[in-house]
Amino acid sequence: MAVQKLPLAKAINESLRTALDTDPKVLIMGEDVGKLGGVFRVTDGLQKDFGEDRVIDTPLAESGIVGTAIGLALRGYRPVVEIQFDGFVFPAYDQIVTQLAKMHARALGKIKLPVVVRIPYGGGIGAVEHHSESPEALFAHVAGLKVVSPSNSSDAYWMMQQAIQSDDPVIFFEPKRRYWDKGEVDTEAIPGPLHGARTVREGTDLTLVAYGPMVKVCLEVAAAAQEEGKSLEVVDLRSMSPIDFDAVQKSVEKTRRLVVVHEAPVFLGTGAEIAARITERCFYHLEAPVLRVGGYHVPYPPARLEDEYLPGLDRVLDAVDRSLAY
Amino acid sequence: MTVDSTAAARTPRKRTAAKKSAKKSPGAGAPDLVQLLSPEGRRVEDPAHAEYAAFVEDITADELRGLYRDMVLTRRFDAEATSLQRQGELGLWASLLGQEAAQIGSGRATRDDDYVFPTYREHGVAWCRGVDPTNLLGMFRGVNNGGWDPNSNNFHLYTIVIGSQTLHATGYAMGVAKDGADSAVIAYFGDGASSQGDVAESFTFSAVYNAPVVFFCQNNQWAISEPTEKQTRVPLYQRAQGYGFPGVRVDGNDVLACLAVTKWALERARRGEGPTLVEAFTYRMGAHTTSDDPSKYRADEEREAWEAKDPILRLRTYLESETDTDEGYFAELEAESEALGLRVREVVRAMPDPDRMAIFENAYADGHALVDEERAQFAAYQASFTTESDSDSVAGSGGN
Numbered sequence A: 001m002a003v004q005k006l007p008l009a010k011a012i013n014e015s016l017r018t019a020l021d022t023d024p025k026v027l028i029m030g031e032d033v034g035k036l037g038g039v040f041r042v043t044d045g046l047q048k049d050f051g052e053d054r055v056i057d058t059p060l061a062e063s064g065i066v067g068t069a070i071g072l073a074l075r076g077y078r079p080v081v082e083i084q085f086d087g088f089v090f091p092a093y094d095q096i097v098t099q100l101a102k103m104h105a106r107a108l109g110k111i112k113l114p115v116v117v118r119i120p121y122g123g124g125i126g127a128v129e130h131h132s133e134s135p136e137a138l139f140a141h142v143a144g145l146k147v148v149s150p151s152n153s154s155d156a157y158w159m160m161q162q163a164i165q166s167d168d169p170v171i172f173f174e175p176k177r178r179y180w181d182k183g184e185v186d187t188e189a190i191p192g193p194l195h196g197a198r199t200v201r202e203g204t205d206l207t208l209v210a211y212g213p214m215v216k217v218c219l220e221v222a223a224a225a226q227e228e229g230k231s232l233e234v235v236d237l238r239s240m241s242p243i244d245f246d247a248v249q250k251s252v253e254k255t256r257r258l259v260v261v262h263e264a265p266v267f268l269g270t271g272a273e274i275a276a277r278i279t280e281r282c283f284y285h286l287e288a289p290v291l292r293v294g295g296y297h298v299p300y301p302p303a304r305l306e307d308e309y310l311p312g313l314d315r316v317l318d319a320v321d322r323s324l325a326y
Numbered sequence B: 001m002t003v004d005s006t007a008a009a010r011t012p013r014k015r016t017a018a019k020k021s022a023k024k025s026p027g028a029g030a031p032d033l034v035q036l037l038s039p040e041g042r043r044v045e046d047p048a049h050a051e052y053a054a055f056v057e058d059i060t061a062d063e064l065r066g067l068y069r070d071m072v073l074t075r076r077f078d079a080e081a082t083s084l085q086r087q088g089e090l091g092l093w094a095s096l097l098g099q100e101a102a103q104i105g106s107g108r109a110t111r112d113d114d115y116v117f118p119t120y121r122e123h124g125v126a127w128c129r130g131v132d133p134t135n136l137l138g139m140f141r142g143v144n145n146g147g148w149d150p151n152s153n154n155f156h157l158y159t160i161v162i163g164s165q166t167l168h169a170t171g172y173a174m175g176v177a178k179d180g181a182d183s184a185v186i187a188y189f190g191d192g193a194s195s196q197g198d199v200a201e202s203f204t205f206s207a208v209y210n211a212p213v214v215f216f217c218q219n220n221q222w223a224i225s226e227p228t229e230k231q232t233r234v235p236l237y238q239r240a241q242g243y244g245f246p247g248v249r250v251d252g253n254d255v256l257a258c259l260a261v262t263k264w265a266l267e268r269a270r271r272g273e274g275p276t277l278v279e280a281f282t283y284r285m286g287a288h289t290t291s292d293d294p295s296k297y298r299a300d301e302e303r304e305a306w307e308a309k310d311p312i313l314r315l316r317t318y319l320e321s322e323t324d325t326d327e328g329y330f331a332e333l334e335a336e337s338e339a340l341g342l343r344v345r346e347v348v349r350a351m352p353d354p355d356r357m358a359i360f361e362n363a364y365a366d367g368h369a370l371v372d373e374e375r376a377q378f379a380a381y382q383a384s385f386t387t388e389s390d391s392d393s394v395a396g397s398g399g400n
């Protein structure tokens, strides 16, 4: 049966399983990925079936994990490494930014670094500090890296396949609060391109652009807005580097209004780039300035305040109203 | 094992096979383990460890009862926090069950003017430093990311990113030395943390600058699901040698030995003799945190074997058999323990959610124009729910 209903985490698990099965060069590495199957169970059962040489529990050292993955890639392997939580990628940030991102260019294109760095990211799970951050802009800003985030099970399955097959390093942000959301996965479908945005709901009055955990929020917003007689289009960006500006432009030329939604701080974030580009491309189509809804320029707050910090239905609807009021 | 290079070239060598033999944690039961109180609750006299034993030679029965009380109350506090998590009052809890002796012994070895850099499980050390235990619960409840003023007890905030604080401790100790003060610094971390680059760098810095810092590694045998042999092939205390300072392994379930060895290391630091690595060989009896399920990776028999080495039990046996501690003492302590549990529960349940404007507090010490702007927008947005007529005046977009 090619079509299955799977939680997002399980879809990634199936995708990793397929990759391990089909390519002996694929390796899984990270803290607790073996017996435990990862703290979110994304790698559950893989070590049991593929052994400790393919699914490797590493020492507790993120710089070590990414640095050795680079070496393994230089030797012809395709490592998929897990960073346990968003806030713990920073010990590896040096390796990712100064080495992983730049080595291909440094070698005049003679070497390839097919490393996937999986990062469960984002808030909404009531966690303690460093377990809820959205640092995607910090990675998208670095040339040489590709940065993607699925919002549903099918994309999780297929984008992981594509990321592993990519000869470039891919930072794969997994929306941890959607890990348990179920969706259909067709393992025989022909997937769209890894970096293509997708319109997940058609509309005519305004475009909402989001990715990862916020796509679901935006679909809820569109449903709520419909009850008030407003027709919103929702575009799932899927990739933050590169960004499919053509798809966003096409939608905005139709709706003439754009609101970008992400959990990460608005200041110098992905939304800022989209706002600037779309303003440039669609200046004469726009009926309102591009608005952004996201986090504030403050440390991610303690769990009991995260609902104030994270964009929710009301805050997005408020931005929609403001845009439509122009 | 000899390696036939031609054969090796033909067939891939199974290099990981060697590890399979290393079932036990490296160096388990090594003779160098400093122990002053056996699991059976008897004093251990080993001439090789006389230098450490000297630090507790004159310990009185009252002081021993004090250590016992600290361990019992810390365990009670920890158990209360665990059940508060189960009841939904805390989002998460990292239990110290089994590590009481390592924490109370080392914590009681510090002086008021020493400075402590904990990780996130040092509830017993916090207790010794006089931090109100209920202050430790705010971050686990999700109402703050810290919860106490580090300078009021010289007990730094909990650090969640593994190993970071060992560098802070080293830098602080470098400052202490620059100031010509005779206090010392102690940094706590786990066996898993020993793999982090920051920890290696803190060893390097502290050795090079002869910083008055004690690295106190609680080797509780596990880093979530990974046993110590996934972090190291040599006993952790032996690492120190490569950096040029002493490393000592102490029985982490023996409060006397932990007290003695830590005092010894702190004294060295005060005398200007530089850093020491203390490895407290102990065991995490519970789950890593309340989110963890050790049955996925750990055999029950292992925990049972360690229960026989329970730090509290062995001191109790000693107090009962070798000192004039009577039943009344234990009964009183039991009552005190219950009272502590009750207080903790009440304080936590009454702990209010922070005001929503708190999001914008303390991002900067000097203030920041962007934060001010976002705060104002947030306030106006919130106000729009109560006074609908004002909603038209909500302007701006950034930060929403």
Ligand SMILES: Cc1ncc(C[n+]2csc(CCOP(=O)(O)OP(=O)(O)O)c2C)c(N)n1
Residues within 6 Å of the ligand: A031, A060, A062, A084, A088, A091, B121, B160, B161, B162, B189, B190, B191, B192, B193, B194, B220, B222, B223, B224, B284, B288
């Ligand atoms: C840099 C970093 N990586 C990963 C984590 C997630 N994590 C939290 S605790 C832990 C295990 C720590 O083990 P150890 O250092 O032995 O201390 P213990 O919790 O056993 O006391 C891990 C992997 C983290 N907090 N920080």
